[in-house]
Amino acid sequence: xxxxxxxxxxxxxxxxxLLGMTYPHDLTTTEVGPMQETYGxxxxxxxxxxxxxxxxxxxxxxxxxxxxxxxxxxxxxxxRDQLRIANVRLQTLLIDAGDISHPEHGARDxxxxxxxxxxxxxxxxxxxxxxxxxxxxxRDALDRSIKALAQLAxxxxxxxxxxxxxxxxxxLSEPAHVHYVLDRLEGRVGxxxxxxxxxxxxxxxxxxxxxxxxxxxxxxxxxxxxxxxEADYAQCVKxxxxxxxxxxxxxIFDSEIPSEWHGLATERDFIQSR
Numbered sequence: 402x403x404x405x406x407x408x409x410x411x412x413x414x415x416x417x418x419l420l421g422m423t424y425p426h427d428l429t430t431t432e433v434g435p436m437q438e439t440y441g442x443x444x445x446x447x448x449x450x451x452x453x454x455x456x457x458x459x460x461x462x463x464x465x466x467x468x469x470x471x472x473x474x475x476x477x478x479x480x481r482d483q484l485r486i487a488n489v490r491l492q493t494l495l496i497d498a499g500d501i502s503h504p505e506h507g508a509r510d511x512x513x514x515x516x517x518x519x520x521x522x523x524x525x526x527x528x529x530x531x532x533x534x535x536x537x538x539x540r541d542a543l544d545r546s547i548k549a550l551a552q553l554a555x556x557x558x559x560x561x562x563x564x565x566x567x568x569x570x571x572x573l574s575e576p577a578h579v580h581y582v583l584d585r586l587e588g589r590v591g592x593x594x595x596x597x598x599x600x601x602x603x604x605x606x607x608x609x610x611x612x613x614x615x616x617x618x619x620x621x622x623x624x625x626x627x628x629x630x631e632a633d634y635a636q637c638v639k640x641x642x643x644x645x646x647x648x649x650x651x652x653i654f655d656s657e658i659p660s661e662w663h664g665l666a667t668e669r670d671f672i673q674s675r
Contacts, residue, residue: 410461410651420430426498434608451487454668463493493528501549534572554589565591576610597621612644621653
């Protein structure tokens with residue numbers, strides 16, 4: 402059965418050239434970093450994005466934390482209003498920094514992430530994605546991550562924001578480590594599975610191993626000279642569906658060509674044709 406339109410989402414990362422500006426994170430402060438033209442000046446603001454997104458037929462959004470220019474309640478309220486007016490669901494706030502598995506800075510980063518979980522709640526996000534860690538997957542590092550994730554989940558108890566982590570960076574670089582962490586968290590934290598974070602000859606079997614647990618998906622495609630790598634994308638979507646995945650597919654596009662909207666439409670149309 403074809404993937405329905407209401408299962409398609411877009412990440413602000415996929416529109417980083419449209420937005421242009423970022424506000425890089427400094428984990429020693431809760432303040433939002435100074436504006437940088439990381440990807441040029443951009444032609445659209447985050448506040449204007451929900452209506453533009455809806456005009457392109459998308460009604461689910463994931464926001465990367467470094468695209469928020471302020472944590473001021475007034476600004477957050479304006480963004481929440483724009484999402485409501487445009488009928489766009491804020492599916493996930495992607496908290497895009499921090500290493501809770503770090504032996505020295507882990508506690509600091511955990512506190513910083515906790516502050517961003519509060520922002521996810523203020524925005525009315527359905528999920529907040531937390532990086533499980535960036536350290537090599539030793540038992541100590543994995544256990545530090547599990548302890549921190551459990552504490553973050555406990556602190557967020559009673560909230561409508563579901564915490565998830567992702568198969569990303571060294572700590573969760575293979576299925577066994579993903580399963581180890583999730584098993585010990587006993588459902589308190591979910592999984593966002595990303596097509597593009599793993600590679601190599603075992604990519605499809607490794608992804609297939611974790612997709613039965615996935616609640617969200619970053620459906621990242623590869624583009625070769627502007628053309629979609631259909632064989633890879635088809636295999637990724639198939640393994641997700643075969644594993645019983647029923648959640649949304651968040652389109653991830655970061656190639657130089659084609660344009661961002663064209664690339665997103667190509668990914669969306671391909672997934673919906675499955």
